[in-house]
Amino acid sequence: MIVIRTPGGVSLRLRPRSLVVGATAALLALAVGVLAVGHGDYPMSPADVLRTLTGGGSPAEEFIVTELRLPRLVTGLAVGAALGLAGAVFQALVRNPLGSPDVLGFTQGAATGALVVVVLGGSSATLAGAAALGGIGTGLLIYLIAWRRGVHGYRLVLVGIGMWAILSGVNGYLLTRAPLMEAARAVLWLTGSLDGRDWSHAGPLLAALAVTVPVLLAAGPALRMTELGDDAASALGVSVPRLRLLLLAAAVLLVSLAAAAAGPVSFVALTAPHLARRLTRAPGTNLLPAAIVGALIVVTADQVALRVFPSQLPVGVVTGVLGGGYLVWLLATERRAGRL
Amino acid sequence: MSTSRLGGTGLRLAYDRRVVADELTVAVPDASFTVIIGPNACGKSTLLRALSRLLKPAAGAVLLDGADIHRQPARAVARTLGLLPQSPTAPDGIGVAELVARGRYPHQGLLRQWSREDERIVAESMAATGVADLADRLVDELSGGQRQRVWLAMALAQQTPLLLLDEPTTYLDIAHQIDLLDLCARLHEEQGRTLVAVLHDLNHAARYATHLIAMRGGRVVAAGEPREIVTAELVREVFGLPCRVIDDPETGTPLVVPAARARTGTVLS
Numbered sequence: 001m002i003v004i005r006t007p008g009g010v011s012l013r014l015r016p017r018s019l020v021v022g023a024t025a026a027l028l029a030l031a032v033g034v035l036a037v038g039h040g041d042y043p044m045s046p047a048d049v050l051r052t053l054t055g056g057g058s059p060a061e062e063f064i065v066t067e068l069r070l071p072r073l074v075t076g077l078a079v080g081a082a083l084g085l086a087g088a089v090f091q092a093l094v095r096n097p098l099g100s101p102d103v104l105g106f107t108q109g110a111a112t113g114a115l116v117v118v119v120l121g122g123s124s125a126t127l128a129g130a131a132a133l134g135g136i137g138t139g140l141l142i143y144l145i146a147w148r149r150g151v152h153g154y155r156l157v158l159v160g161i162g163m164w165a166i167l168s169g170v171n172g173y174l175l176t177r178a179p180l181m182e183a184a185r186a187v188l189w190l191t192g193s194l195d196g197r198d199w200s201h202a203g204p205l206l207a208a209l210a211v212t213v214p215v216l217l218a219a220g221p222a223l224r225m226t227e228l229g230d231d232a233a234s235a236l237g238v239s240v241p242r243l244r245l246l247l248l249a250a251a252v253l254l255v256s257l258a259a260a261a262a263g264p265v266s267f268v269a270l271t272a273p274h275l276a277r278r279l280t281r282a283p284g285t286n287l288l289p290a291a292i293v294g295a296l297i298v299v300t301a302d303q304v305a306l307r308v309f310p311s312q313l314p315v316g317v318v319t320g321v322l323g324g325g326y327l328v329w330l331l332a333t334e335r336r337a338g339r340l
Numbered sequence: 341m342s343t344s345r346l347g348g349t350g351l352r353l354a355y356d357r358r359v360v361a362d363e364l365t366v367a368v369p370d371a372s373f374t375v376i377i378g379p380n381a382c383g384k385s386t387l388l389r390a391l392s393r394l395l396k397p398a399a400g401a402v403l404l405d406g407a408d409i410h411r412q413p414a415r416a417v418a419r420t421l422g423l424l425p426q427s428p429t430a431p432d433g434i435g436v437a438e439l440v441a442r443g444r445y446p447h448q449g450l451l452r453q454w455s456r457e458d459e460r461i462v463a464e465s466m467a468a469t470g471v472a473d474l475a476d477r478l479v480d481e482l483s484g485g486q487r488q489r490v491w492l493a494m495a496l497a498q499q500t501p502l503l504l505l506d507e508p509t510t511y512l513d514i515a516h517q518i519d520l521l522d523l524c525a526r527l528h529e530e531q532g533r534t535l536v537a538v539l540h541d542l543n544h545a546a547r548y549a550t551h552l553i554a555m556r557g558g559r560v561v562a563a564g565e566p567r568e569i570v571t572a573e574l575v576r577e578v579f580g581l582p583c584r585v586i587d588d589p590e591t592g593t594p595l596v597v598p599a600a601r602a603r604t605g606t607v608l609s
Binding site for chain 2 (some may be wrong): 004005009010011012013132181218221222224225227228231232233234236237238239283284
C-alpha cells in the first residue's frame with residue numbers, strides 16, 4: 001500500500017499491485033487494438049496504424065482506420081469495459097460471485113427488446129434502441145418487484161432468475177414468430193457480434209460510460225463498506241438503500257447500452273471481475289481493474305474470432321466458450337481449495 | 341439527574357405491521373456503560389437498532405444531541421455514534437489492519453483517503469483491543485475471540501463518543517466473553533466513551549453495567565444502577581425465573597442464582 005500525502009491535507013491510498021495489473025491490462029488492450037486495426041483485407045503494420053492514428057497516413061489509410069476499423073475496436077473496448085464494470089457492481093450488490101447480468105435477466109430483457117423489433121421489422125438503429133429499452137425496462141421491473149426497504153441481494157437474485165426464465169420463454173416464442181431471414185439475423189445478434197459496427201454504435205455507450213464511470217468510482221468507497229453487511233455499512237454512515245439504487249441504475253444502464261451496441265456478449269460481466277480480483281489480489285470490489293480486464297477480454301476475443309476461425313465468428317461465441325471454461329475451472333479450483 | 345445525548349421518547353418500533361414495542365421511552369446516561377437485558381423477543385435488539393438509526397420508529401423519535409437522528413445525515417451520525425452489529429461479514433481475503441481501517445470511513449473523503457490521523461487512530465485502536473500483533477494476518481484465519489476483538493477495533497477506529505454493541509459476546513466461550521467484557525469496561529473507564537450493549541447473560545450485565553435497562557414485552561420494566569434494581573422480584577418479573585440474588589463474591593455486584601428445581605416434579609408452569 002502506497003500513501004501519497006500533500007501539505008494541503010490531500011491523501012491518496014494506492015495499491016501497487018492493482019496499479020501494475022491495471023496498467024498492464026490497459027497496455028495489452030491497446031496493443032491488441034493496434035493489431036486489430038491493422039488486420040483486414042488491406043493489412044497495415046503496427047507502425048502504419050500508429051502513424052495513421054496520429055494523423056500521418058494517406059487519405060485511404062485514414063478512411064480505413066477511422067471509419068472502418070476504429071469504430072469496431074472502440075465499440076469492443078467500450079462494451080468490454082461496460083460489462084466488466086457492471087459485472088463487478090452486480091456481484092457486490094447481490095454479494096454473490098455468480099451475480100451477473102446474464103444470470104439476473106437484464107441481458108435477456110435487452111434481447112426481448114431487440115427481438116420485438118426483429119419480428120415487427122425495423123432498422124438496426126431501432127433494434128439497438130429497443131434493446132437498450134428492453135434492458136432498462138427489465139431493470140426497472142426487477143427493482144420494483146424486489147424492492148423492500150431497499151433492494152436485498154437475495155431477493156434481487158431470486159427475482160432476477162425468475163425474470164430470466166420468463167424472458168427466455170418470451171424470446172424463444174418471438175424467434176419462432178420471426179420470418180426465417182430475420183430469425184437468422186436475430187440469432188446472430190443474440191450471440192453478440194462486433195461486425196460492421198460504426199460510430200453510431202459506439203457513441204451512446206461511450207456517453208453512458210462518461211457519466212457512469214465517475215459516479216461509480218466516487219461510490220466505490222461506500223460500495224466497499226457494504227461488503228461488511230448492511231448494518232455495519234449503515235453504522236459507518238453509508239445510506240445503503242440510496243447507494244443500491246444508484247448502483248443498480250448505473251449497472252443496468254451500462255449493460256443495456258452494451259447489449260444495444262454489440263448484442264448480449266456473454267460471460268464477460270461474470271468473468272472480468274473475478275479475473276481482475278485474482279490478478280490484483282485485492283479483497284472485495286475493484287471497479288476499475290474489472291473494467292480494464294473486461295475491455296481486454298472483448299477485444300482479444302474478437303481478434304481470436306477473426307483470425308483463428310476462417311468464417312467470421314461472432315465475438316460472443318468466443319467469450320462464451322472462454323468464459324464458460326473459466327467458470328468451470330474456477331468452480332473446480334475453489335472446490336479443491338475448500339472455499340466452495 | 342444525569343445528562344443524556346442519546347435517547348428516545350414515545351417510540352413505536354415495528355417491522356412492517358408487527359409492533360415490537362410501543363410508547364417506549366429510554367435514555368442512555370452520558371459516560372455510562374448501559375446494558376439492555378430481557379428475555380428473547382422482548383425487543384432489546386430492536387431498541388438498539390432504533391437507537392443506532394438502523395430502524396426508523398413508526399412513532400416517536402430517537403434523539404441524538406437533541407435532534408431527531410433520522411433527520412441528521414448518515415455520515416454525521418456515524419461520527420458521533422458507532423455500532424458493532426451482531427454478525428458483520430469480513431470480505432474474503434481482507435487483512436486485520438485493512439478491516440480496522442474501514443472504521444475510518446465516515447472521516448474520509450475522495451481526496452482524504454488516508455491521513456496521518458487515520459493511521460495513528462487505527463494503530464491505537466488495534467493496540468487498545470490487543471490485536472496489534474495480528475495486523476498483517478487475514479481475518480479469515482483468526483479465532484472467534486480474536487475476530488470479535490478486531491471488529492471492536494474497527495468500531496473504536498470510528499472514534500465515536502457513543503458506541504453500541506449488539507450481543508458482542510454471542511458465539512464466544514466463557515473465557516472470551518469475560519475477556520471481551522473486561523475490554524469494554526476498560527474502554528469505558530479509560531476513554532470515557534458511552535457504551536450501550538445488548539447482553540444475554542444477566543450476571544454479566546449486573547457485573548459490568550453502570551446502568552441497566554430491563555425489558556419485557558416491549559416495555560422497560562426497570563432502569564437504573566444494577567445494585568439498586570436487580571432483585572429476585574425483578575428477575576421473576578422480567579424472566580419469569582425464581583431465583584435468589586446474592587452479592588457477587590468477586591465484585592460485590594448482584595449475582596443471580598436460579599432456584600433449584602421444585603421437588604413437586606412439574607417441569608415448568
